[in-house]
Amino acid sequence: MSRFSQLISSSIIVVLAAAAFQAVAADHTVIQANKTFVDGSTPQDKLDAILKDEAVAKAATLETLTVKKGDTITFKNGDTVTHHVFTTGFNEKQEPGQSSKLTFSDSGDVIVRCAIHPKMKLTVKVTD
Numbered sequence: 001m002s003r004f005s006q007l008i009s010s011s012i013i014v015v016l017a018a019a020a021f022q023a024v025a026a027d028h029t030v031i032q033a034n035k036t037f038v039d040g041s042t043p044q045d046k047l048d049a050i051l052k053d054e055a056v057a058k059a060a061t062l063e064t065l066t067v068k069k070g071d072t073i074t075f076k077n078g079d080t081v082t083h084h085v086f087t088t089g090f091n092e093k094q095e096p097g098q099s100s101k102l103t104f105s106d107s108g109d110v111i112v113r114c115a116i117h118p119k120m121k122l123t124v125k126v127t128d
C-alpha cells in the first residue's frame with residue numbers, strides 16, 4: 001500500500017469513527033413520584049420513601065436535567081396517580097406504570113410540565 005493510500009485509509013477511518021461517535025445518543029429516565037419529577041437512577045428504596053413522603057419528594061425533585069442534542073428521555077409514571085406530561089410537540093397522558101419517550105433534536109432549554117399538577121416543572125437543557 002502506498003503512503004498516499006495509507007493516508008487516505010486512515011483519514012476515512014477517522015471520519016467513520018467521528019460519525020459513529022456522534023450517532024451515539026444517550027437515554028435518560030425521569031420518573032414521576034409523589035407529584036414531582038425525580039431522577040430515573042434513584043434507587044428503589046429512595047423512590048419508595050419519595051412515594052410515601054411529600055417532604056422527601058420535594059427534596060428529591062429534579063428541576064433541571066442537562067442532555068445532549070439527539071438524546072432521549074423516557075418519562076415514566078412511577079406514581080399512584082395519573083400524570084399528563086407535555087411540552088411543545090409532546091403531550092402524553094400517563095396512567096401509573098406507563099412511560100413515553102421524547103427525543104430532543106434541537107439545542108436550548110425545554111420546559112416540561114404536567115397538565116394536572118401545575119407545580120411539576122422540569123427544565124431540560126439541551127446542549128450541542
Ligand SMILES: [Cu+2]
Pocket residue numbers: 035082083084114115116117120
Ligand atoms: Cu402530574
